[in-house]
Amino acid sequence: MTCHSHFKSLAIAAAIALPLSGLSIYSPALAQQTVKIGSVLSVTGPASFLGEPEDKTLRMYVDKINAAGGVAGKKIELVIYDDGGDANKARTFATRLIEDDKVVAMVGGSTTGTTMAMVPVFEEAQVPFISLAGAIEVVDPVRKFIFKTPHTDKMACEKIFENLKQRNFTKIAMISGTDGFGASMRAQCVKVAPTYGVQIIAEETYGPRDSDMTAQLTKIKGVAGVQAVVNPGFGQGPAIVTRNYAQLGMSATPLYQSHGVASKSFIELAGPAAEGVRLPAAALLVGDKLPDGDPQKKVVVDYKQTFEATAKQPVSTFGGHAYDGLYIMVEAMKRANSTDAKKVRDEIEKTKGFVGTGGIVTMSPTDHLGLDLSAFRMLEVKGGDWTLLPPGT
Amino acid sequence: MLAALRHRYGILLVLAIVIAVLPLAFPSSYYFRVASLVWVSAFAAIGLNILMGKAGQVSLGHAGFFGIGAYAVAIGPTHLGVPSLVALLLGCLLSALLAFLVGRPILRLKGHYLAIATLGFGVLVALVITTESRWTGGPDGMSVMKLTLFGWRASGSDTWYWITGGLLLAGTWIALNLDETPTGRAFRALHDSEIAARVTGINVNRFKLQAFVIAAVYASLAGSALALMNGFVNPDQAGFLHSIELVTMVVLGGLGSVLGSIVGAAVLIMLPQVLTVFQEYENLLLGAIIIVSMIFMREGIVPMLSKFMMGRRA
Incomplete structure (x- = not known):
């Protein structure tokens, strides 16, 4: 055999042996000294900005x-798996956390898709699962072992409509993205609109990768009586909508964006066109602008400083959701003075007045989210930065 | 055992033994889950291999059929009140019909053109699934009712291990038998030279279409099985990346080798699970392993290994 073919057979052997040997590695949990908390996050892939x-x-x-x-x-042992945004993989990792790693609790699930795929696993195993996903389906209907920390798109709609009501606007147009975020928020907005006396008199949609929304906006422009435009969307789409909106000279009609674009990059992408745009966002985004008396100020500023000092990157609300989830879980364990999954679950449900980055959380057997509209702050873009809108304007 | 793999009943027997014996080594139901995923993917890959390995046509949109099967068992029982099993069959029928209608024009294309056309088909299916949220639950997917047969509910990883294992066995048996039929021989003739096949009187278009429909039904069935096993579906299952994953399984395992499809699926499903110990280097290693095996085992794992073994003996 030549040297070359030796290497060849070695490579073959390695390729075959690796998957076989690795799968049988089975590590018994060190249950006495540590408490295992599991997590499945979309650290890579299209949802990596969350994970x-x-x-x-x-x-x-x-x-x-x-x-x-x-x-x-006990010391916490964290087991994190990366699902790459793939719901099917997330499901497998969830099974692995339960069956193999024997975790007592779970904080994770970056997207609604991956979360919903994992929910049955944790429900069946009766292990508490605090999700970091946005959509309301996660906690509505309430499932015994499933909780979540991020505010819902329904609340974002309500916050926007509340603001519309204060300005006496009743007739609006909506332009929404067809991606998961946009579609889900659009549905919620349509549902809650009547409660706020808001009528949606025009509706348009755009694909997540569209690069021009002039056509849809022109149609909206042609509808008489539109007092405000709401854009449930995520990523670059809303920035393009905002730019086109200004180009078409529609700026006299107020434009509302969603919490999905609550990051500095939105202002950068939309440029001067973003002036005057309003949107609901978590306190974390405007931490340093909060008045000193604000109950969330300390938590939000602390988290921001810790994250930016360690991670060397600007803070995002998504990391904040994980912070909230982890501390709700840890405080429940402290209160229960136990790491028994069922006792911890009961204590999570009793969380009261927990001050997190997303808001003040008070859960109950019928509310596994525990946030109210005060979790959102209404922001307006002014001079290329966020400004806090005083209540009632 | 190696000699057995040269005969088609030998392959079936070995596969049956592996499926039957594996659970004895499983410490938890997580392993049942991973193995079931391998069986399901292998099933889809075997179907695709009939099209790619045997008939020599490429499909970069095969996850489209997978998605149709998956959403058939999701939408049927939830929105139309059709029992899961009937929905599964309807999904197969729909996939076959679509493959027939779409395949007629696009299988006349060759090489890159065919690849792009099938890719387009896959993207279209994923697009429809994503946007028709009233029926499909949109980008976040929807939950699937559990399979009920005469009052017995199929749930639990071990139950699905046996169901998918049985399915794989049946799929392997059919694919192996196909080899020895006139149709199988026509596929191989097509693969080697279309012109030569046409000259010997083989209806090239008809057999291409046949392979395409067979592969579509395989994918659809696998999609239905996965959806019923998971209890949920989402559009990723019909997405482009999943199509590529299926093609990779076929090529990695060995074009034209039924056993290769199973090995390819096993490698691609198990690697991400095994590599989690390497944390952030996971994707790097996954890529490296695939590149290395493509360079050194150009014909795929199984054909290369069998050649290696025979070479030794000689």
């Missing part, structure tokens, strides 16, 4: 908690 800060936040704060002595006398 990546979540992953960093969890690792960062678990180290902190452990350095301070852990929880209920």
